[in-house]
Amino acid sequence: MPELRVGERCFTVPPASNLLDVLNGAGCAVPYSCRAGSCHACLVRCLDGLPDDARPESLSAAQREQGWRLACQCSVTGDLQLALFDPLQDGLPATVAGLDWFGDILRLRLRPGRALRYQAGQHLVLWCAEVARPYSLASMPADDELLEFHLDCARPGAFSDRARHLHLGAELRLGELRGGALHYDPDWQARPLWLLAAGTGLAPLWGILREALRQGHQGEIRVMHVAHTRAGHYLAEALEAMAGVKVELVLAEQLDDALAGLKLASRQTMALLCGAPSTVERFARRLFIAGVPRNQVLADVFAEHA
Known part of the structure; x- marks a missing residue:
């Protein structure tokens, strides 16, 4: 059976297993949302070996050349050595600049460590410590470089539980900026x-x-x-x-x-x-x-x- 190495961990998995499922089943805690190759929350980096990728077009040629793959779209067909997305190394720092509550809905505004070029309707993966979730941008590029997100915290959840304890000046990390289906032409x-x-x-x-x-x-x-x-x-x-x-x-x-x-x-x-x-x-x-x-x-x- 194929062997997976993640840091110091090594384990075998059944052939043709979904990469996201086996990583999370082994306790590697890879975040995900859409499972359709759109949100990019489940990025992993292949250091040795490559999985079978159902949607190679979801990543740029440069990302693929660097070994990045979307775990949700990959099947394990051979031995792999992987590195998980590290928000401290691979993410962009951002500080909390605004917290406004509308009942259980949090309007979160972040100031990124550098200005981002984006279009209204795109989304970003937000990392709060080791927990990540993709959120759509509610801001537009003219909004004084602040990024705005609307978080529904009505139900318990790994990310929303942490969001309730955010404070001004707290640091989050930003994953990859992605364009969804929504935009203005x-x-x-x-x-x-x-x-x-x-x-x-x-x-x-x-x-x-x-x-x-x-x-x-x-x-x-x-x-x-x-x-x-x-x-x-x-x-x-x-x-x-x-x-x-x-x-x-x-x-x-x-x-x-x-x-x-x-x-x-x-x-x-x-x-x-x-x-x-x-x-x-x-x-x-x-x-x-x-x-x-x-x-x-x-x-x-x-x-x-x-």
């Missing part, structure tokens, strides 16, 4: 723009909305935010203060009726969706029925564990 300026979010799925759409307005978007802008309670509409006041933006704050039990009210005025409509998988699927199904072409629906799905 200046070519959309005359098109209707629908932004549909559930919970903290609003985070990337908040950045994209403000970027669209900054760029002088001319078409209709419609925002639908779904939450389980009124308090869950944590950006309600800020959204409703935006001129020219139609805002619908919907409770989860009212979602079917709200979706039935989505009437398409133009087949040029662009729709951006974000939230838990089940809600995003409901959004997408209704948009298809309403007549929005599939290639004009962009979606990011949030993992449901904290």
Whole structure:
């Protein structure tokens, strides 16, 4: 059977085993979220040997040349010597510059050790000590170099438990910056723009909305935010203060009726969706029925564990 070496540890695994599963099963604590090769939380570095990679295109040629692989997409076919992502060595330091609570939702603002070039809607892996989780950026590049994230801390979780104890000046580490499916294209300026979010799925759409307005978007802008309670509409006041933006704050039990009210005025409509998988699927199904072409629906799905 193939042999894996991680630091001083050595163990054998069944052939064709998923690399992420065997590493975590052996207690190596490799973080992950999407398991689809998108979030890049599960980066590992191959020092000797290479696994079978199902999605080599998920990493740049330079990263692959350095031996980096996404564990979730790899199968073990031979002996491997690995190094896990080390946030102290491989991550970018960032200090906590803002902590604002909206019920159980934390608006976290970080000042990175160096300025990052990014677009609204991208995401980063945040490391708090040895615990990591990918989060979408709620900021846009014009936000004074501060990076903003919205963390749902309602349920216990390895990362959210630590987030509750953060303080101004605390240091986190940033993993790789990634582009998800969500973004704003200046070519959309005359098109209707629908932004549909559930919970903290609003985070990337908040950045994209403000970027669209900054760029002088001319078409209709419609925002639908779904939450389980009124308090869950944590950006309600800020959204409703935006001129020219139609805002619908919907409770989860009212979602079917709200979706039935989505009437398409133009087949040029662009729709951006974000939230838990089940809600995003409901959004997408209704948009298809309403007549929005599939290639004009962009979606990011949030993992449901904290």
